[in-house]
Amino acid sequence: MALVLHTYKGNKGAFKALVAAEYAGVKIEEAADFQMGVTNKSPEFLKMNPIGKVPVLETPEGAIFESNAIARYVSRKNGENSLNGSSLIEYAQIEQWIDFSSLEIDANMLKWFAPRLGYAPFSAPAEEAAISALKRGLEALNTHLASNTYLVGHSVTLADIVTICNLNLGFATVMTKKFTSAFPHVERYFWTMVNQPNFKKVLGDAKQTDAVPPVPTKKAAAQPAKPKEEPKKAVQLLHLLIRE
Amino acid sequence: MALVLHTYKGNKGAFKALVAAEYAGVKIEEAADFQMGVTNKSPEFLKMNPIGKVPVLETPEGPIFESNAIARYVSRKNGENSLNGSSLIEYAQIEQWIDFSSLEIDANMLKWFAPRMGYAPFSAPAEEAAISALKRGLEALNTHLASNTYLVGHSVTLADIVTICNLNLGFATVMTKKFTSAFPHVERYFWTMVNQPNFKKVLGDAKQTDAVPPVPTKKAAAQPAKPKEEPKKAAPAAEAPKAAEEEEAPKPKAKNPLDLLPPSPMVLDDWKRLYSNTKSNFREVAIKGFWDMYDPEGYSLWFCDYKYNDENMVSFVTLNKVGGFLQRMDLARKYAFGKMLICGSEGPFKVKGLWIFRGPEIPKFIMDEVYDMELYEWTKVDISDEAQKERVSQMIEDAEPFEGEALLDAKCFK
Numbered sequence: 001m002a003l004v005l006h007t008y009k010g011n012k013g014a015f016k017a018l019v020a021a022e023y024a025g026v027k028i029e030e031a032a033d034f035q036m037g038v039t040n041k042s043p044e045f046l047k048m049n050p051i052g053k054v055p056v057l058e059t060p061e062g063a064i065f066e067s068n069a070i071a072r073y074v075s076r077k078n079g080e081n082s083l084n085g086s087s088l089i090e091y092a093q094i095e096q097w098i099d100f101s102s103l104e105i106d107a108n109m110l111k112w113f114a115p116r117l118g119y120a121p122f123s124a125p126a127e128e129a130a131i132s133a134l135k136r137g138l139e140a141l142n143t144h145l146a147s148n149t150y151l152v153g154h155s156v157t158l159a160d161i162v163t164i165c166n167l168n169l170g171f172a173t174v175m176t177k178k179f180t181s182a183f184p185h186v187e188r189y190f191w192t193m194v195n196q197p198n199f200k201k202v203l204g205d206a207k208q209t210d211a212v213p214p215v216p217t218k219k220a221a222a223q224p225a226k227p228k229e230e231p232k233k234a235v236q237l238l239h240l241l242i243r244e
Numbered sequence: 245m246a247l248v249l250h251t252y253k254g255n256k257g258a259f260k261a262l263v264a265a266e267y268a269g270v271k272i273e274e275a276a277d278f279q280m281g282v283t284n285k286s287p288e289f290l291k292m293n294p295i296g297k298v299p300v301l302e303t304p305e306g307p308i309f310e311s312n313a314i315a316r317y318v319s320r321k322n323g324e325n326s327l328n329g330s331s332l333i334e335y336a337q338i339e340q341w342i343d344f345s346s347l348e349i350d351a352n353m354l355k356w357f358a359p360r361m362g363y364a365p366f367s368a369p370a371e372e373a374a375i376s377a378l379k380r381g382l383e384a385l386n387t388h389l390a391s392n393t394y395l396v397g398h399s400v401t402l403a404d405i406v407t408i409c410n411l412n413l414g415f416a417t418v419m420t421k422k423f424t425s426a427f428p429h430v431e432r433y434f435w436t437m438v439n440q441p442n443f444k445k446v447l448g449d450a451k452q453t454d455a456v457p458p459v460p461t462k463k464a465a466a467q468p469a470k471p472k473e474e475p476k477k478a479a480p481a482a483e484a485p486k487a488a489e490e491e492e493a494p495k496p497k498a499k500n501p502l503d504l505l506p507p508s509p510m511v512l513d514d515w516k517r518l519y520s521n522t523k524s525n526f527r528e529v530a531i532k533g534f535w536d537m538y539d540p541e542g543y544s545l546w547f548c549d550y551k552y553n554d555e556n557m558v559s560f561v562t563l564n565k566v567g568g569f570l571q572r573m574d575l576a577r578k579y580a581f582g583k584m585l586i587c588g589s590e591g592p593f594k595v596k597g598l599w600i601f602r603g604p605e606i607p608k609f610i611m612d613e614v615y616d617m618e619l620y621e622w623t624k625v626d627i628s629d630e631a632q633k634e635r636v637s638q639m640i641e642d643a644e645p646f647e648g649e650a651l652l653d654a655k656c657f658k
Contacts, residue, residue, distance in 0.1 A: 059333060073333070121370050140295035
């Protein structure tokens with residue numbers, strides 16, 4: 001039985017596993033006929049992931065959810081490689097950057113993006129705090145990348161894969177050139193990495209947005225409902241956000 | 245060289261590493277003389293962690309930050325053990341629960357807790373969304389624990405250590421018995437685990453809070469500083485953590501510079517009395533009286549306009565927002581009078597204000613202490629312009645319609 005990845009197309013979480021698979025030489029099938037909002041609410045799916053979010057990786061031994069965990073599994077599936085470092089300290093520092101990019105970069109970028117797309121209640125002070133926290137994270141990342149080509153060691157590791165997939169969503173949605181120009185080493189890192197063949201194969205041509213999405217008005221703002229599972233627009237870009 | 249953990253006492257992130265160390269038989273020293281807000285701002289510390297947060301583990305081979313990463317390192321330091329599972333799938337599922345408990349439980353619990361403690365801006369809709377997301381996560385965890393004693397396999401793994409440390413902070417601060425009773429398997433799991441010797445040694449006696457901390461008022465709400473990486477525990481823990489990553493300087497009881505201005509013939513309290521006591525002929529008595537007593541040398545008049553009116557779609561939310569602003573202005577009561585008009589018969593409502601402040605400028609201490617000030621555009625009133633004077637008068641008397649619109653409400657700060 002192959003490894004089957006359940007996800008909608010364009011899911012940033014899924015990209016992490018797919019890029020890791022390219023580096024680790026692991027074959028992953030994407031589940032056919034996956035319908036966001038339908039498939040992931042079925043009893044069979046909820047047995048795999050009780051919270052009903054995507055991506056989920058089905059393996060012969062069992063199911064795994066949480067995109068970083070899936071990427072870790074995939075990176076180790078074919079035994080030793082350079083994705084997880086060559087010593088305990090390198091491994092730990094890879095993990096530190098994986099968590100850092102999820103908690104300090106991705107989480108704050110989503111707090112900026114999601115309300116503007118109507119997936120969460122919009123609040124100007126909260127957005128200001130999120131952008132401030134995001135800048136703080138990018139500053140730290142920028143400092144580290146001033147003297148490091150890769151996050152850990154001298155080649156691509158899982159830390160780079162996770163971080164670049166997170167940054168890719170940020171660049172595509174809310175982080176304009178004007179915003180990222182304050183972090184030139186992050187920019188250098190980003191554009192170099194997304195042009196590596198294994199990244200390009202999965203992410204396609206990475207783009208940077210020209211503008212921040214506007215603050216939602218009326219209906220969108222009046223309904224700070226649960227984050228939507230299906231974007232209203234048919235624009236592929238919106239698929240990049242939704243996790244569930 | 246030992247492993248040295250840099251942290252303040254009581255840091256939930258540090259607990260994860262310390263419990264893992266108990267299970268893995270690893271010796272960790274806690275850095276002596278660590279001062280939150282001081283030590284972690286030093287150049288030496290920033291070399292270890294450029295974002296300056298805690299905990300950080302110093303090892304002979306290099307430093308590690310991010311509490312989950314530190315715990316992973318510690319769990320593997322002494323080679324094989326049961327903390328990381330006995331197969332690739334078990335390892336992956338341990339990782340899935342570590343991430344789940346950080347992103348679905350801890351992150352949402354912090355979004356509930358931090359604003360109530362004044363560490364982040366408070367917003368009722370955002371809190372509602374966070375609690376809803378937290379419940380969703382706990383539901384899923386509850387479902388899994390209905391048929392599993394441990395998160396993965398048949399013994400404690402790193403997933404349990406991280407999850408229990410996260411839950412421990414939640415139980416201690418915002419999740420009352422009433423709240424957690426909806427997740428009985430999570431409760432069973434929590435109390436069983438925190439009573440295991442290796443957990444008890446590090447966490448001490450776990451407690452569940454009786455009540456949710458109240459919504460902040462005044463000073464606490466006025467400083468939605470950068471999010472702290474560790475919220476204070478509401479429970480009086482013996483080693484109460486210094487929650488802020490920045491030390492907040494104690495507020496100096498210095499003399500207010502406005503008290504040092506040359507005396508003015510206008511007494512603000514007299515105006516406030518006139519405003520409050522005038523029940524009829526408001527324009528002829530109160531407004532006239534205002535302009536008679538107004539001293540443009542000792543005071544200044546300001547218009548303010550909310551910058552984000554397009555978000556004011558829900559009437560009571562908008563009114564609450566303005567109400568919150570006026571609560572936070574309490575520290576300026578001696579030196580200010582204001583009228584806030586909420587205009588429009590439907591959303592988006594426009595919030596327009598009129599303020600009189602002691603002194604020729606908006607007082608700096610108000611700009612510093614009241615975060616709402618930045619959310620408004622401020623324009624000094626030119627009283628030689630009759631149109632502007634008239635606008636001031638209309639705002640004081642709650643003229644309706646105001647600038648062509650009905651008033652949803654007019655709030656007075658006096």
